[in-house]
Amino acid sequence: MKTITRRDFLGKGAMLAGGAYPAMLALGMLRAAPAHAFDLAGSGNGKHVIILGGGLTGMTSAYELAKLGYKCTILEARQRAGGRCWSIRNGATNIEAGQPGQTGETTQKASFDAGLYFNAGPSRIPHNHELSLHYCKELGIPIQVYNNVNEGAYYFAEGNGPLSNKKIRVREIHNDIRGYMSELLAKSIDHSALDTGLTKEDTEKVIEYLMAEGGLDPDKLYKASARRGYTEYPGAGDKPGKIADAYKLADIINSGLMDPDFYNVAEYTYELQMTMFQAVGGMDQIAIALEKKVAPMLKMGAEVTQITNLPEGVKITYKDASGMHELQGDLCICTLPLPVLSNINQNFSGEVSRAIDYISYMQTGKIGMQFKRRFWEEDEHLYGGITHTNNDLTQIFYPSNDYLSKKGTLIGYYNFNEKAARIGDLSFADREKFALEKGRLIHPQYDKEFESAFSISWHKTKYNLGGWAVYTNDTRKNQYPVLLKPEKQVYFAGEHLTYLNAWMAGAFESARSVVTAIHARVTDQRVTYPATGATNK
């Protein structure tokens, strides 16, 4: 079998486009797995690539293109880079659209103590997102565990059923449900009421398993166990501890604690399974480290107003504090969120324009709240993790860093869809009031300990207009492939052009994918776009 060399491969018309990077990887063209350095052959020979948007995708693209010998210019509308990868610290400002019925914009400024922050955008790195961890390593950013699973956090069902308005530890509900479900299934198998499709011996093993899994008693009944917690803790001497009673299954159901608001499945989701990570000192450390790498290429305060494909090359019109400017380059990478791009003049095809307009984005919001002391740790031994509610708060995130320190910030709500729309439509002051009113039902300490808050509604935020791309089966099938191929000299990139929507890994994967496609074109490879079968020449 003839050995295929790197140059053979690059010279022989392989499929290179959005999918080129994995294909090259499969053929051993890259040094190693995606978790390792990006290693393409050949030079960009100073070709000028204009990159729209200084978020993670834009900066990573510039960083990798520069390594390959390209000239890059990044146009970033804001006075900061990083996009959604943003930790709110003292003095941070955000511009949002005004309240419904109001015209104009409204600006909020954060007032937190030095060293305190919250991650307004991505706050978690899944352990299986290799590129996110790769760039942390390559850029020298230390990581720490993000404690996504905490059995000591709460479920709180407001105004619903016999367990309403009670702070119930997650461990209580998890173990009660596990116990009751195991009991029901063991009973069903025991009474030969169910054809398991298993041998008698295997069925007996399933029953033994269920007894352990559910913590059942020798009669195969669930009665509560130490797993769900104590009313008196075990201790020294004559303190064996006193196990708390289980909740009744009917009460759990009738308070909605088996409803979607409280499903465990978030913790089972591939991306949300432990181990999860965060950057030490705030997720913005990733953006800041990238910014240092691309600083000479980065134009801040440069708001793109028009994208024009020329017969050769591309012309970008933008405005900054000094007025309107035009910039010409060989190629363009457009990482702008689609709802933003939708309002920018361009000479794209109708098909591309439609795709930009049709793909929808998540409505989502968060509020970061600073407290005088970490009462959730000190009073409630609750360290990290998430409290779930059935009200518009949806969830409260406790910080996974600086445990046992004095002050702290928590995320007082993190909501989606219509809940985020309702809260996003409130004024900044009313969002804070809402977070305090609902939060104090769970943590009455809010009253005494609260210091300040900063909220963000991503779908109302200037230059974002959405949390992340949300595909329907229809838009994934019909609009998504349209944006995977370049529109003449303009390549689209970002988490919205991946199957990793909402994740930083989407930004990194997209950046590598678009850099691979551009580099194949510049080094004169024929590129076939899988979605359509079209080629670049």
Added chain:
Amino acid sequence: MKTITRRDFLGKGAMLAGGAYPAMLALGMLRAAPAHAFDLAGSGNGKHVIILGGGLTGMTSAYELAKLGYKCTILEARQRAGGRCWSIRNGATNIEAGQPGQTGETTQKASFDAGLYFNAGPSRIPHNHELSLHYCKELGIPIQVYNNVNEGAYYFAEGNGPLSNKKIRVREIHNDIRGYMSELLAKSIDHSALDTGLTKEDTEKVIEYLMAEGGLDPDKLYKASARRGYTEYPGAGDKPGKIADAYKLADIINSGLMDPDFYNVAEYTYELQMTMFQAVGGMDQIAIALEKKVAPMLKMGAEVTQITNLPEGVKITYKDASGMHELQGDLCICTLPLPVLSNINQNFSGEVSRAIDYISYMQTGKIGMQFKRRFWEEDEHLYGGITHTNNDLTQIFYPSNDYLSKKGTLIGYYNFNEKAARIGDLSFADREKFALEKGRLIHPQYDKEFESAFSISWHKTKYNLGGWAVYTNDTRKNQYPVLLKPEKQVYFAGEHLTYLNAWMAGAFESARSVVTAIHARVTDQRVTYPATGATNK
């Protein structure tokens, strides 16, 4: 109602003994919950308390007694304090009994790179162990998450059934079993084969829950989902990812993956639920910080040979490098592990001597292994957590610290009972050989990356002779209470005199309990021992 003052309480014959601390707490005698500073009234007036054993219980007792005005002397047989709270670093030595059939002792010395270590004893702090976290805070020891739950670690069934000798991610088995069990129960309920004791409406909610919990398809069948992982990862462009197939339930059962070796219940156990912690830089930081507090009271290399109750006071005979010595004090706290105490001369009652002899201890061992690189992270994106096996390794613990750094140590086995007995009976070299042979079945990188190892067999270790106290119903009922009351001037303390066996919290709770009892006696309160109804005067 008359207000009870602290002095009234201390003066009026309340029940004060092992259980005194919680009782005082309940009456508001202490400033706050156990997670806060220990705050007893009155002075020890220089009474001399001799403390046998410089582990966590002994040092914490001295630390708290000294705050109350006692004079303390801690006798520690080793040249280091901390007892089982010990992180193995370069140069650490341990003395164990020789191999079976050999007489004499055998000493091992650790050879690790600077900055690398493993926790030979306790490695985890449960979030609900308030005193452990309290002392970390009081002593200024930073903590970080111990990642006890990692869905990316492995299950490895050696030589058993159709899935034998396969590295199976925990997520695959967890989600497959969850799926099949949910499918079986949904089917059973659907066919009205089971009386759930619930209304029809509630039963429908249970079925909806099971569909979400198990990741079932619309026909309520489990077919695999993204939760269990991919054969091709989702990425940018045309990479939706390819979901891996589920294992067959019969195959899972027949490879023993529903047997006790692989039960999930460890993660459900009250003490092992997330959130868990460890001390940053090694668990020995707790011992080191305590040692600094009690350094002037600590006599190292002082091996106790005799404990003698005098008509008043107590006399301790010990030997050190300079010979035999006698030390007299007013009271004594004996924290020596019972298998060690069992071999020391004393003039205790027959009942006390019997209790010391009868209570059994865990056989347990660990091996720490240093590798040139963190292949488990770099090659397998496995960060922290535990791999479970059905062989004598039992488990492999990956480090929950210094993620993404170059070298690392993992715990190559951590076993118990007969497995620990078998491996403990091997020479140090043969234990290493065993860990390498079995470990490379899971991680073939062992061959290339291994550098050095250090093993400990706690039941063979001089001055320990066991991992921790293991009570049967019988010894808990008949022997345990005997040691809760002082034998004249001698008080017994340690994790073995709590319901928190094996945990550092047991040491701290026991220390507070014994300090409370001693202080009540010295400040002239009548003490009643709950176990027997006897009083101290």
